[in-house]
Amino acid sequence: MSEEPIISVNHLSKHFKVYQKQPGLMGSIVSLWSRSYETIHAVEDISFTIHAGEIVGFIGQNGAGKTTTLKMLSGLLFPSSGSVDVLGFNPWDRKPAYQKQFSLVMGQKNQLWWDLPAMETFLLNQAIYEIPNLEFKQTLNQLIELLDVSSVVNVQVRKLSLGQRMKCELIAALLHKPKVLFLDEPTIGLDVVMQKTLRDFIKEYNQQFNATIILTSHYMGDVKELCKRTIIIDKGKKVFDGALQDIIDKYARNKILSLVFSKPITRKELARFGTITEFSEDGTNDTATIVVPRKESTKIAASIMTKFPVQDVTIEEPPIDAIIREVFKDQNRASQHHEQS
Amino acid sequence: MNKYLALLSISWQNGFAYRASVFLWRFRQLLSSFFSLSIWTILYQNSEASFGYSQSQMISYIFITGIIQNVVITTSLNGLTSTIYSGQLSLLLIKPIGLFKAFAMEETADKAKNLFFALLESCLLFFVFKPQLFSVMPIHFLISIFWIFGGITITFFISLLFGAIGFWSPESWGPRFLFFTFINFLGGKFFPLDILPNLIHQLVWLTPFPFLSYAQSQLLLNRLSSTEIISGCLGLSLWILLLGLATKYFWRVGLKDYAAQGQ
Numbered sequence: 001m002s003e004e005p006i007i008s009v010n011h012l013s014k015h016f017k018v019y020q021k022q023p024g025l026m027g028s029i030v031s032l033w034s035r036s037y038e039t040i041h042a043v044e045d046i047s048f049t050i051h052a053g054e055i056v057g058f059i060g061q062n063g064a065g066k067t068t069t070l071k072m073l074s075g076l077l078f079p080s081s082g083s084v085d086v087l088g089f090n091p092w093d094r095k096p097a098y099q100k101q102f103s104l105v106m107g108q109k110n111q112l113w114w115d116l117p118a119m120e121t122f123l124l125n126q127a128i129y130e131i132p133n134l135e136f137k138q139t140l141n142q143l144i145e146l147l148d149v150s151s152v153v154n155v156q157v158r159k160l161s162l163g164q165r166m167k168c169e170l171i172a173a174l175l176h177k178p179k180v181l182f183l184d185e186p187t188i189g190l191d192v193v194m195q196k197t198l199r200d201f202i203k204e205y206n207q208q209f210n211a212t213i214i215l216t217s218h219y220m221g222d223v224k225e226l227c228k229r230t231i232i233i234d235k236g237k238k239v240f241d242g243a244l245q246d247i248i249d250k251y252a253r254n255k256i257l258s259l260v261f262s263k264p265i266t267r268k269e270l271a272r273f274g275t276i277t278e279f280s281e282d283g284t285n286d287t288a289t290i291v292v293p294r295k296e297s298t299k300i301a302a303s304i305m306t307k308f309p310v311q312d313v314t315i316e317e318p319p320i321d322a323i324i325r326e327v328f329k330d331q332n333r334a335s336q337h338h339e340q341s
Numbered sequence: 342m343n344k345y346l347a348l349l350s351i352s353w354q355n356g357f358a359y360r361a362s363v364f365l366w367r368f369r370q371l372l373s374s375f376f377s378l379s380i381w382t383i384l385y386q387n388s389e390a391s392f393g394y395s396q397s398q399m400i401s402y403i404f405i406t407g408i409i410q411n412v413v414i415t416t417s418l419n420g421l422t423s424t425i426y427s428g429q430l431s432l433l434l435i436k437p438i439g440l441f442k443a444f445a446m447e448e449t450a451d452k453a454k455n456l457f458f459a460l461l462e463s464c465l466l467f468f469v470f471k472p473q474l475f476s477v478m479p480i481h482f483l484i485s486i487f488w489i490f491g492g493i494t495i496t497f498f499i500s501l502l503f504g505a506i507g508f509w510s511p512e513s514w515g516p517r518f519l520f521f522t523f524i525n526f527l528g529g530k531f532f533p534l535d536i537l538p539n540l541i542h543q544l545v546w547l548t549p550f551p552f553l554s555y556a557q558s559q560l561l562l563n564r565l566s567s568t569e570i571i572s573g574c575l576g577l578s579l580w581i582l583l584l585g586l587a588t589k590y591f592w593r594v595g596l597k598d599y600a601a602q603g604q
Contacts, residue, residue: 016600071431071601074431074435075434075435076431076434076435076599076601077599077600077601078596078597078599094434096437097437099435099436099437100437102435103435104431104435106431109428109429109431109432111432113351113355115355115358115359116351116354116355116358120351120354121351123347123351124347124348124351125436126347127343127344127346127347127348128344128347128348128436128437128438129436129437130344130437156358
């Protein structure tokens with residue numbers, strides 16, 4: 001990792017003025033001459049730095065400000081205040097030298113020409129990014145092979161499946177080998193197999209080209225598998241910036257014990273050790289899942305093993321989604337407390 | 342390939358993706374020119390001359406205007422408002438490509454396509470209506486070419502101005518509809534503007550509409566005096582300047598306000 005950060009964001013804010021319509025027909029009529037507006041603080045005083053080769057996960061609920069931040073880093077949105085520096089450029093200047101070094105992939109926006117085969121968009125991007133022929137062919141073949149889409153690149157885009165289209169979108173975005181990649185919900189709507197394929201590809205791309213990647217996703221699996229570092233945004237503000245494990249350590253209050261018993265046991269007896277979330281009696285191998293306090297998990301597991309005929313036991317962290325929910329609950333509690341005081 | 346030529350090429354490819362759509366689009370254009378020429382042929386059946394035009398002059402006027410309008414007022418930027426409002430513009434803004442140059446290439450592709458078909462269709466209409474061929478002074482011919490480029494530039498700027506509405510509102514159909522109503526009436530597609538009462542005719546010359554085909558046709562038919570040609574050159578230049586400045590201003594403000602809607 002180099003010493004100088006590749007992305008520096010300082011006290012970045014973006015405010016939008018949105019029209020508040022009064023309900024009903026009268027509200028619509030009145031709005032013809034009188035309108036009230038509200039200022040939305042989409043991003044509020046966010047600062048962070050990212051070094052070359054890092055994959056950073058951007059997590060937040062809908063409307064938290066993740067995509068708005070990415071759009072400011074790409075030069076699409078003009079910040080209300082603060083500054084951004086990516087690869088030594090101010091993104092808003094929209095200099096071609098900067099645009100040739102980054103890519104923004106939006107899971108719900110299509111850069112492929114809908115009525116033409118994906119290959120035509122690839123050729124157009126070759127011309128736009130001024131990629132020499134030999135380099136273009138090598139990169140294209142490599143990406144086609146990695147994503148296994150050789151049979152679909154000459155088929156009209158509108159006839160491709162969502163997964164095939166997303167793969168082709170990624171190829172179109174990566175042909176110029178960007179040093180910085182902004183991925184906004186790249187796996188949205190994809191099935192689990194395709195999600196895994198894309199994750200593996202992103203990991204491979206990061207390692208092969210030492211690319212710096214910011215990823216937003218609602219699928220915690222994406223973040224867990226790809227990002228060592230996570231930035232959590234809530235209501236436009238940064239609430240956490242650090243290793244994913246740190247969030248788990250800080251917010252995961254429980255652990256999950258999965259148990260398999262060699263002889264039948266009763267639910268009532270087991271309930272004394274924790275909260276039972278699953279209990280199955282099939283007469284031979286009863287199974288159960290219980291949630292226990294994190295700090296006492298080892299002790300409780302040992303007690304259960306001495307008191308019950310345990311055939312197998314595993315101790316797991318709760319799902320990352322549940323931990324993130326805890327983070328947001330904690331934030332809500334903190335902001336309510338702040339408002340009351 | 343140069344990036345702008347590549348854009349030109351892909352715009353053509355995209356335009357030819359659906360054969361039925363191409364055929365119906367040209368059939369509509371042919372029918373429109375055919376109706377215009379038929380109406381004037383019928384109107385002149387019982388008289389040699391009216392409205393200050395002989396039958397052959399009028400048919401030639403409608404014929405030439407039809408071809409010029411195919412180049413000047415056609416635009417591929419009709420959907421620009423929704424492209425901006427929906428945030429689809431973002432895909433262009435993040436690429437190392439000049440925004441206006443990219444739009445100009447799309448327009449060029451569309452106009453070249455229109456001109457190609459218009460010339461083919463004109464051959465067919467020529468044999469049906471037999472318009473009279475007038476000898477054109479070379480200087481008038483040259484000036485008319487400049488005026489055609491001027492008209493194309495005016496249409497381009499007006500399309501960009503309508504498109505810029507998308508930075509603030511999803512709907513540009515109202516002003517666009519008004520504009521096309523003016524073009525139909527004041528652009529000279531259905532009748533030459535000098536058949537209007539003199540005062541209205543003079544006022545129309547103060548707007549950009551005569552430069553969208555009427556002025557060029559009149560020049561090619563040798564119906565403009567030297568004074569009118571000079572004032573036409575000045576008027577055209579002024580409109581290009583005004584619309585160019587307005588476009589630059591609204592797009593600069595619009596891009597700062599751009600919300601890049603959608604995910």
